[in-house]
Amino acid sequence: MPVGGAAVLRYTNIAVFxxxxxxxxxxxxxxxxxxxxxxxxxxxxxxxxxxxxxxxEWAVVVALTLRxxxxxxxxxxxxxxxxxxRPNDSFRYRTADSPLIDILxxxxxxxxxxxxxLGEAITARGGTGQLTAHPSSPGRGDAIALSVVTAVCxxxxxxxxxx
Numbered sequence: 646m647p648v649g650g651a652a653v654l655r656y657t658n659i660a661v662f663x664x665x666x667x668x669x670x671x672x673x674x675x676x677x678x679x680x681x682x683x684x685x686x687x688x689x690x691x692x693x694x695x696x697x698x699x700x701x702e703w704a705v706v707v708a709l710t711l712r713x714x715x716x717x718x719x720x721x722x723x724x725x726x727x728x729x730x731r732p733n734d735s736f737r738y739r740t741a742d743s744p745l746i747d748i749l750x751x752x753x754x755x756x757x758x759x760x761x762x763l764g765e766a767i768t769a770r771g772g773t774g775q776l777t778a779h780p781s782s783p784g785r786g787d788a789i790a791l792s793v794v795t796a797v798c799x800x801x802x803x804x805x806x807x808x
Contacts, residue, residue: 658805673790679712701773
């Protein structure tokens, strides 16, 4: 267990790595249209198919998650607004009541209902085969993003070696 300066350096490394991951994901979502993320993940994970990894299924899950996030955010916004409109009766209001737990429970119930409806719609349309079947290939923007990420990673490695 690191103590002192080593602990601070380890914490800084972890925090910077987390920020790099967040910045990279922002860069990917900024440069890639939502409809192209699942095919890109399927293409990038193609070598893993030799190891019998379900790459297409994972790509579909990521695509459906990304498409469902705005709906979930809207539902949470509506639930928070409805919670604020409830009367604050001092007899009914206890310190054990947590608005966060109430909102998360309601959001999970709504998400489960929406997931069921989405699954039925996907089945009615013939499955998820077309979500990962997109004939596009990486373009100039992807090459720029890859070069920026590679430069940042090489800079981090060089900085780690120098320190």
